[in-house]
Amino acid sequence: METPIAVKETGMGDITHSLRSIGIIWYREILRALRNRAMIVSSLGMPIIFLFIFGEGLSPSMGNLTRFMGGGADVNFIQYIFPGVIGMNVIMASIMSGVSVVWDREFGFLKEVLVAPVPRVAVVLGKVLGGATVGMLQGVMMLIFAPLLGVRLSVGMVLELIPVLFLLSLSLTSLGVAIAARMRSLESFQMIMQFILFPMIFLSGAMFPMRDLPAWMDFLVHINPVTYAVDPLRQIVLRAQNIPEQMLAMLPQFGLGVEVFGHAMTIQDDLMIITIFGALMVVLAMWLFSIRD
Amino acid sequence: MKIIEVDNLVKVYGKGKRALKAVDGVNFSVEEGEIFGFLGPNGAGKTTTINILCTLLLPTSGRALVAGHDVVRQQAAVRKSIGLVFQDPTVDEQLTAEENLLFHAILYNIEPASKRRARMETVLKMVELYERRKDTLKTFSGGMKRRLEIARGLMHYPRVLFLDEPTLGLDPQTRHHIWSYILELRERENITIFLTTHYMDEAEFADRIAIIDHGKIIALDTPDALKSMVARDVITVHTADDERMAEIVREQFGLDVRRNPDGRGFSFKVDGGAEFIPKFVEQSPVHVLSISLRRPTLDDVFLELTGRQIRDEEVTDKDRMRQRARMPVRGHIAR
């Protein structure tokens, strides 16, 4: 089989054209998300179940997650699970946005994009940025539940959360696009949910503290990129909760933070890992996408 | 000028035992401004050929040039010069007609915005959807979506427009409608049209037709030349004494005569049927009650060449699924 040799195209005209194309692909993702009322409603349903039933229901038996300090300075289960549920919502929305490439293929629209005189790189970037924006908004939407649950919000915290949510969403949308790039059937979709999405969420510390885990599970938690995405969200939220400094430093000991080789991960450490993972995924998605049959 | 040149094109799907040669050494060229048709039964390799020409698929071997650009090495240049209407719908049902066109216009770099708007208006008016431009496509009928796809394929002034089964599954009125746009297009924009179909009557609109079967072109010519090449006119006669008259035709003209199944009249094939009729009536010793002439169709040509029928009106399951795919989808589709 002959390998395609792409025609080199340079010049400012082509760059502005590519940027505009990225823009319109991004815009379509946003329009589709906004028009899909059913999806917006159902994307709130799952977190409501987790926060109000799972969270509130388990609170009495979980009590304080940090045993000693007492006196209201401890981390309670709701404070713990709230950032986890934000993470879960963003992850689901992002992977779904990425994997929606399969729907575009099934309903034919992908062909319209693939025969257009636009570099594949621009197609992937538009898709990924669109998905990331939608994912981020889904995370921000969760913040409306905070007052109902007694989780304190501050302006600084929200401003800090937004870029982290975007980065998290960007890397997971790219993962979704990479998965979907060569996927040909809707049936594979169910499999993705069961074998990738749920394990990634449950093995990330989003739903229960990662304390005293069996070694194999501890290993999976540490190689799971989602772990490093949920951790900064939790650190940002807990910082805004009137918890003393010394307590915050001890979180990894209670399974509420992540330690790698004895080093407690800071927000910066986590973001670095997520950025590298995201960059790899974008490149992978672009590469898988430019293969022609 | 030749706008499409195809040289010994081969496409094999799969490997080893399961390998399938969908296109098997195809050669042809299309002149600029021509309407060129691909006619063949299901699975003949029509869509595969189009997918190679539009850079979606890599050929296994062979070469193809579109508007002077190689489809393997100069994808970007090829893509800029072509417009496409695929066999299966490729619109976004969640977007409005206008949004679908805007998306296309940006991807094809139609700038500035004023030019984009003007062009959008022209093509929407041409397919009579201007009034519906603000509606999402979920509310469109199959024929309306098809018309929008044709409008979209034209937006960027392509030099070649590929139409893969443009009217499959549509009612006769809509088919007629779509054909009037296609014919108008050639007048107005001097566009080259490459279309595939398995409707015989549609193939007749083409300037030249390639008949394709099992990945091979088995005949290529103008519709008239194809018909005169293999099949002759069919004349059906009913006379006061069919028995005797049939005998006369058999002996005097040396023709094969077939009695009609209903027992009334008989038929035979001749060259130049229109000239034959007056001669026949003049010489007939018995009273002629009725006489009719049927020109050969492309179906007769295909039958003659392959011993099979293309099955003009019969719709296969695959086609029926496609037809359904074009119906408006009610309710919501998960993303």
Ligand SMILES: Nc1ncnc2c1ncn2[C@@H]1O[C@H](COP(=O)(O)OP(=O)(O)OP(=O)(O)O)[C@@H](O)[C@H]1O
């Ligand atoms: N992606 C694919 N993988 C394997 N085989 C394929 C693929 N696409 C098409 N084929 C096979 O290649 C042959 C030609 O298919 P093609 O779609 O080109 O036919 P067609 O002439 O367009 O038929 P139709 O009138 O049904 O649209 C068929 O036998 C089909 O099953």
Ligand SMILES: [Mg+2]
């Ligand atoms: Mg086809």
